[in-house]
Amino acid sequence: MLKLVLGLLTYKQQNKDLYDKDLTKYPDGFKTLEKSVSFMGDLKDMVWFNFLLFVTYF
Amino acid sequence: MLKELETYHRARLITQAVKMEVRPERIPILCNAWNWKYLDAGFTLSEALYSNKNIRKALMHYAKTYPTDVVFELGTRNPFSFTQYLGSDKHYIINDEIGGMNIVDESFLEPDEYDELINDPMTFIWEKFLPRKCKNLQTPANGKAYIEGMDAFIKYLLNYVANQNIYKYVYGIPTLYDMDCPFYMMNGPDIMMDFMRGIKGLSRDMRRMPDKVKAACDALDSIYEPDMDAYQGPHGHNRDCAFDGAMVYIAHTIMNPKQFEMYYWPGLQKAAEFAEKWDKTVLLFVEGDSERLYPFFKQLPKGHFALLAETNDVFKMRKELPNICVAGGMPATMLGGADVKTCVDYAKRLCEELGSDGGYIFSSDKMLSYPTDCKRENWKAVCDFVASY
Incomplete structure (x- = not known):
């Protein structure tokens, strides 16, 4: 739980090294971003699926 | 604990209305107010839609002010709080002076790209669709936009869960x-029309190349459709929720019945079989006019679907669709233009004619969005009336 909370609070900071990365290509860019939310454990799939869904919708 | 019990009670009223086995002790109320909620709480759309905090305040204002048994939208629509980082918020035109919002009818899929989408949907979505839709993803070094967008998305998701919990534990709603039940909120045709090809584009393509459109819808479904076959239970209704699933149809507004049969019916049949097998309830929100689709809806199993229809005569719907719980009926034109007495009299007629034997959920006919869609004193009066009917 603590790991999850810390991950949520520091997500942006923890992934600053990806700021200049080219994530435009599939599957590399896709997998890199997907991996960045792996700290969420069991919730990861739900978060990732909904992210894809919501960026498609909105 | 008491609020939890209140939540279960409200959910049970709605379930009873849908199942049509016993008459609920009162007619449940569904709030179909969208942007109107934010305006009613005193925010402009720009202030509300970019701020999780202001959305929360508006939702709390709504729950405190109007009697309700469930609210359709708890801050999920138009989530500019995270899409602004991706640059996709610019497709929406907000006019704070009139309290309105429009969406640009754009196409992010060219007619000659159908095969690409059909053959490898995920590559097409990632490499072409998303960068076209989200301008901040267009540069080669788009990592910053993705990370900032994901960071804001996680916060947005947490806020949504918090809104749900506040409604449940503070207001008993x-x-x-x-979310664990695999009903498909917006399916292939809707993604194609609303988000990928636009109204004009899809209308043309359905006539010029229907098989490709169908294959593209199936390709999108292969990515976004939850896997019903993998569902392992539980059987029966989730007592924390008003419905087990919610499905929204909008692309049918540009289809005739034959096209509906081709693009939508297989998915709806699948949902109906699932609902029957697992004893689930579904809110089917069919925007615009849907009367020409009644022959399909007549085939849905009794006691599993509530139909929220926008522009149809609900009294006629009640007669023609005895297998379906009717939701809606309170005209936004009346809520926005008439006086309190006229509105309450009409709400009384709805309750008497549709709710006397159960099978009815009170709601506005249309999504309340603009300030003129509803006067607050009218909405308060009809909700107070129905809650005590």
Whole structure:
């Protein structure tokens, strides 16, 4: 739980090294971003699926 | 604890209305107010839609002011709080002076790209669709936009869960639907029309190349459709939620019945079989006019679907669709233009004619969006009336 909370609070900071990365290509860019939310454990799939869904919708 | 019990009670009223086995002790109320909620709480759309905090305040204002058993939208629509980082918020035109919002009818899929989408949908979505839709993803070094967008998305998701919990534990109001139940909120045709090809583009393509459109819808479904076959239970209704699933149809507004049969009916049949097998309830929100689709809806199993229809005569719907719980009926034109007495009299007629034997959920006919869609004193009066009917 603590790991999850810390991950949520520091997500942006923890992934600053990806700021200049080219994530435009599939599957590399896709997998890199997907991996960045792996700290969420069991919730990861739900978060990732909904992210894809919501960026498609909105 | 008491509020939890209140939540279960409200969810049960709605379930009873849908199942049509016993008459609920009162007619449940579904809030179909969208942007109107934010305006009613005193925010402009720009102030509300970019701020999780202001959305929360508006939702709390709504729950404190109007009697309700479930609220359709708890801050999920138009989530500019995270899409601004991706640059996709610019497709929406907000006019704070009139309290309105429009969406640009754009196409992010060219007619000659159908095969690409059909053959490898995920590559097409990632490499072409998303960068076209989200301008901040267009540069080669788009990592910053993705990370900032994801960071804001996680916060947005947490806020949504918090809104659900506040409604449940503070106000005793259930969540609209069960996120663990694999009903498909917006399916292939809707993604194609609303988000990928636009109204004009899809209208043309359905006539010029229907088979490709169908294959593209199936390709999108292969990515976004939850896997019903993998569902392992539980059987029966989730008592925390008003419905087990919620499905929204909008692309049918540009289809004739034959096209509906081709693009939508297989998915709806599948949902109906699932609902029957697992004893689930579904809110089917069919925007615009849907009367020409009644021959399909007549085939849905009794006691599993509530139909929220926008522009149809609900009294006629009640007669023609005895297998379906009717939701809606309170005209936005009346709520926005008439006086309190006229509105309450009409609400009384709805309750008497549709709710006397159960099978009815009170709601506005259309999504309340603009300030003129509803006067607050009218909405308060009809909700107070129905809650005590």
